[in-house]
Structure formats: structure tokens, C-alpha cells
Amino acid sequence: MFFKQSKDGAKTILIVYVDDIILTGDNTAKMEKLKKCLATEFEVKDLGQMRYFLGMEIAQSKKGISVSQRKYILDLLTEIGMLGCKPSDTPIEAGKITKDLGNSMEIDRYQRLVGKLIYLSHTRPDITFAVSMVSQHMHSPKEADLEAVYKILRCLKGNPGKGLFFEKNNRRGVEIFKDADWAGSTEDRSTTSYCTFVWGNLVTWSKKQKVVARSSTEAEFRTVAQGIYEGLWIKKLLEELNVKVELPIKLYCDNKAAINISLNPVQHDRAKHVEVDRHFIKEKVEDEIICMTYVPTKEQTADIFTKGLPKQVFDTFSCKLNLINIYGSTWGRV
Template identity: 60%
Template sequence: MDVPLGFGPNIGQVVCRLKKALYGLKQSPRAWFGRFTKVMLKLGYKQSQGDQTLFVKHSPLGGVTTLLVYVDDIIVTGDDLEGMENLKKCLVKEFEVKELGKLKYFLGIEVAHSREGIFISQQKYIVDLLTETGKLGCKPTKTPIEVNHRLGNALEDAIVDKRSYQRLVGKLIYLSHTRPDIAYAVGVVSQFMHNPKESHLRAVYQILQYLKGTPGKGILFKKGENLTLEAYTDADYAGSMVDRRSTSGYCTFLGGNLVTWRSKKQNVVARSIAEVEFRAMALGVCELLWLKIILEDLKIKWEGPMKLYCDNKSAINIAHNPVQHD
């Protein structure tokens, strides 16, 4: 914090009262991150172009130290133990920090270490969410959303509280960071935040009922030497009852481990299944290229081809055609 202009040293027994701190102003996070970035660059770290919150430093001996920051929560990792210790000492000099030891809990995400690898989940987050919504004793369901559902604007349905619906869906969106099985269902219910109705709220409650039966599920990152980078893409055709737009979906695997996934409605109305699938493939390619940038920042080289899987022959044939790509 800088002292305001005009507040000189010879004013006497006068103090400057701070009304708003880091979390009070909209420009505070940008100012804080700018200050933090300057310190990291001064220490010789390189800011990743693929992820601006990732800082990487390589030692002359081939070791690597990485730092990932979210506002004021920081993860430090790598195989250069000396570099990590030096980074901690420098951060203590520049900022008021508290070391919490080995990573176990980060922003609601639980991290468990074992011989097989690293397992992440949000079990406590789910239990707290069920308790808050009164669904802790509800009957579980087998699926997060009805198969071949027909969720639309439902103009004839009763209106529900808009703010509570948005708050609940927002928590489910954050939960999908470790639960790819609910990504599609959450994407559907989040399309009606502007005017939620009773049928939309029932769909949200079904997601909660599904989570009740599977609170401990998460993602396991297994150890391995193979670094094959591959993606699977798929899409529905005119699935939205409101505007007939399709939904693209993809998931990417690095060394057999699921690392990213997404379910998103397409921006335009497609005229054929081939076009829908081809747009999904384009999203999958973009994700693979982004992952390759992250790997290059970490100096992890993968010379082999990145594999893209699609189940539509027409879209595959169009992708293989070197001429008609307009």
C-alpha cells in the first residue's frame, strides 16, 4: 500500500486509516499479481505463456522449480530441492508467507499421495454442499442428468429464486474441476441462470442426488514413463431445445492420465453432424496445442504425434483432406 499524495512526513500525530484491503477493491488483484510477477521475474523465473499464473525456473544442472499462484494461495513443486528452498527464503523476504508443508488441501481440493500416484477429490466440498442445501439425507441417483433430456426455457413453470440458483450452480461449476462426470450436466443447468424455473432446479437437485451417491470420486494421476498426448472428441447434433445449437465435448490424456476436459455449447447452429463433429475436433486440437505449450515451458519434450480420436467418419475424412479446408 502506498501513502496517498499530500500525506507528508511532517503532519504530526496523524494516521492514515485504511478502509479497504486486498479483497475490497476490484483493481487490487491486478495490482497484487503485478507486484508478485515482478518479484518472480527478478528471481529469474519465466512466466508461462500458456498459463500466466505458472512460473518456471530451470537450474544449470537440469532441475526445475515451478510455482503456481491463485490470488494469495501458492503451490511450489519441482525436482530441484535447492531451488525450492531458495525460492521459499526469497518469498519470506518479500512477502508475509506461511508454509503449510506437503500439499494436502488447496482451494477446496483434497490431495492424497500414494505409491501409485496423486489422487485429487472434493469430498469435503461435496458434503458441505449437500449439508447446505439440505440434501445430505436424499436418495442417490445413478446419473447426473436424464438421458435424452428436454430442458428448455419452461415458460409455463414456476419461477425460483434467481440468486440462490446462481449461487448453487456456481458451486457446481467449481466442483466440476475434479468431477468430469458432471461437466455436461452442469453446463446444461448453467444455461438458465438468467431466468431459472422449477424444472431447472429439479435438474440441479438431480446432480446433487448423484453426488450423494459418489462423494469420494476423483481423479488419479498415476506414475509412468509414457508421455503420450491424446484427445477424444464428441458432440451431439442440435441438442439444445432453446436455439438448436449443438454441444461439443473433449477430454485430453497425458501419459494415460486425464488432465483436461470440457463440455461447451457451440457458438453457431450447425447444418450437419459432420460440421458439429468437425468443430469439436477443432476444439480438441486447440487443447492439445495448449498442453504442448505448457510441456515446452517445463522443457518436457514429446517428439511423437499427438493423437486425436473422433467417431464420425465424415469429419475424419474432411480432416484428412488437404484441399477443402475453407
């Protein structure tokens, strides 16, 4: 990525992936000048407003920008003969995950399907947890693992046009949601995850993280630290782009014990096994870079990245991730 800011404050960003280029900025004249400069040195073709990039479909309107992979999903379903399958409400069953010891199956086919699902999770964060679960069995898949893959595909069949929506609004804050599911999986026990919102729009999220934690508080501390690391990285990136970041960055946690220990030094003896994380968190809070805020579990958006959820809860969190289907609504495009 190349970033340039002129003396008059105009910003231009150039992103290159192999032979594909994205050019954006806030001054049309300077962007045109850069395109002419590139044309003198390289053989380039101006395709106009971005609509398709690396398998991702981009739609723009006055309301915002939508990024989806509808064609990619439909092509995949057609390829494996599932275009007419019955849709599934969720990508994975709710409840605890157990390890299946059924019959083995063809590895190459399984790995190819999971690989395509991993790429799809770039615009479909609602399948991230399910995809991370099936990814754990890439080298020795069982029949039940393939059925889990098919369930994800049936979920995608139900709404292939759904994708991330980046809404135009007046919000300028950075928010982090983090969640830890201590001992929730009988296969690898504790799992943690986080997701970050910039100006109210989802920009980064983590897959299911495997954690060996001796208590729920330790699991929470670790995921809080991970969320803060991500928030600091986003802050640095925005500052490099000369975008002002409103502080403090809000971090939403559904564990009151983790918040109290982070803010109250009197309780540090109860968390010696996570001393480094505690000091790191406390330092960022005292510097007013991070603000830890309690949020009820039913409103913890990151919950969708750590466990399978019932349909109603799954749909609620999917909406909070700004996932919409522009093909099934009155969303106006330009």
C-alpha cells in the first residue's frame, strides 16, 4: 500500500495486489494526475469505479459500501451440486463441540472445500467460527467433518448475497468487542476471539483462538490483551493515514471480574498467573487509551466468533456485524 498526502491536505491511497490496483482518495484531480503518471510508466487500464475485485463484489451508494461474494458462493454451490439444497439457518449447531471419531474420508476434496470457505469468511464473518472448527481437521477429516462443511454451505445457500456493509455516518470512534468461552469445547477447551469496529463498521475480527486457561478470568484477560493489541494497531494505522482517532478506544467486556482486577490494584494477588497481561491492560487504561466497559453477554457481539448459537441469537449478532443482503432489499446503488 502507498499513501501520500499533499501540502493542501489531499490524501491518495494506492493499493496493489500482483497486477490489480485500487486507487482511492479525497481529491479527484490528484487521483487523475496519478493515473496519468502510472500510464506513462506502465501499461494500465482504467476500469472505472470498483465493482469487482479478487472475487469480491463491491456496490456503492450514498448510504455506504457493500462488499459481498454472491457469485463466488453460487459458483461453488453449482460446482459441488448443492445449488438446489435446503438452506440452513445457522452455519454450526449450537452447544458444545465434541470430537467425532467416525470414518475417514478423501483429504484433497475436504481441504479444497475448506480452503474456499476460508476465503469466503473475508466477507462473511458470521461463518468464521464454523470455518475455524472444520479447519482443525484438515489433515485427518472424518465423515462428520464433511457434514459440518455441508452445513456451512447450506447456510450460505440461504443468503448468498449477504455481505459486509460499511455505512456512511458521523461516528468517529474505535470499539472492540471481545469474548472468551472457557472450557466450552470438549476438544480443545477454552476459546477466545475479538472484533473491532471503526466508525461503527466492522473492519477486523479474529478466528477462534485456542487458549489453555486455568480459569475464566485468565481466559478473559488473554482475550482483552489480544483486543487491545488489535486496537493499538488500528490506531497506529489510522494515524499513519493522518486520520484522527478519538480516545479512549472502547473495549466491551462481559466479565466483571476481569474489569475489576484490571482497574483495582488491590486485587492483583488474585491474578498473579496473568500478571503481564494485567499490567499491560492497566497501563493502557491509566493512559486513557483504552476504556473498559461492561456489556451483558446477550449484547456481546464477539460471542458469534467463539461458539455455535441458536438461530435468533445468531441473526441478532449477524445484524450487529453490519451484514446485509443488497440483492434482497431496497438498498439503492449508484
